[in-house]
Amino acid sequence: xxxxxxxxxxxxxxxxxxxxxxxxxxxxxxxxxxxxxxxxxxxxxxxxxxxxxxxxxxxxxxxxxxxxxxxxxxxxxxxxxxxxxxxxxxxxxxxxxxxxxxxxxxxxxxxxxxxxxxxxxxxxxxxxxxxxxxxxxxxxxxxxxxxxxxxxxxxxxxxxxxxxxxxxxxxxxxxxx
Numbered sequence: 001x002x003x004x005x006x007x008x009x010x011x012x013x014x015x016x017x018x019x020x021x022x023x024x025x026x027x028x029x030x031x032x033x034x035x036x037x038x039x040x041x042x043x044x045x046x047x048x049x050x051x052x053x054x055x056x057x058x059x060x061x062x063x064x065x066x067x068x069x070x071x072x073x074x075x076x077x078x079x080x081x082x083x084x085x086x087x088x089x090x091x092x093x094x095x096x097x098x099x100x101x102x103x104x105x106x107x108x109x110x111x112x113x114x115x116x117x118x119x120x121x122x123x124x125x126x127x128x129x130x131x132x133x134x135x136x137x138x139x140x141x142x143x144x145x146x147x148x149x150x151x152x153x154x155x156x157x158x159x160x161x162x163x164x165x166x167x168x169x170x171x172x173x174x175x176x177x
Contacts (some may be wrong), residue, residue: 031137043124044101049098051076052095054118057104067118068133068155069109069168072145074171085175091143097132098125104132109150137161140170 038060052073055066074084076091106121123132136142137160144157165172
């Protein structure tokens with residue numbers, strides 16, 4: 001694998017935001033949203049999908065737990081807590097989006113790790129540049145979760161969740177609250 005982690009996403013934030021916001025307008029589409037027609041340079045490989053917002057990835061031969069920035073999927077693994085509505089579906093969606101062995105690019109924001117030591121990242125599928133964090137929101141499998149100062153795509157994520165809710169897809173149609 002080549003490259004390492006950039007402290008900020010390597011695509012111009014305004015250009016990426018414009019691309020993805022325009023993709024919101026085609027919300028009923030079944031094709032995942034991409035950040036460019038080309039592939040992105042991978043810096044990791046998916047090892048395991050933990051749940052809808054957490055994956056294990058191999059980076060330079062070392063396994064890292066990666067928490068996707070800006071999203072929160074219903075819980076399925078929290079100890080002493082019942083499985084939440086649409087949690088298993090979110091995990092299945094991410095497992096289908098990122099099968100084991102999928103090359104990915106992980107981009108970081110301001111804070112690189114959470115309080116649990118997990119790497120925080122924006123994840124892009126390398127083969128077709130699908131912005132995974134955004135796609136999970138766009139398809140209604142998550143709600144936006146902003147933890148400052150990691151706010152690079154905050155508005156984009158909120159807009160994606162609002163569109164999913166307005167279209168009554170995913171957890172927005174399946175869960176009462």
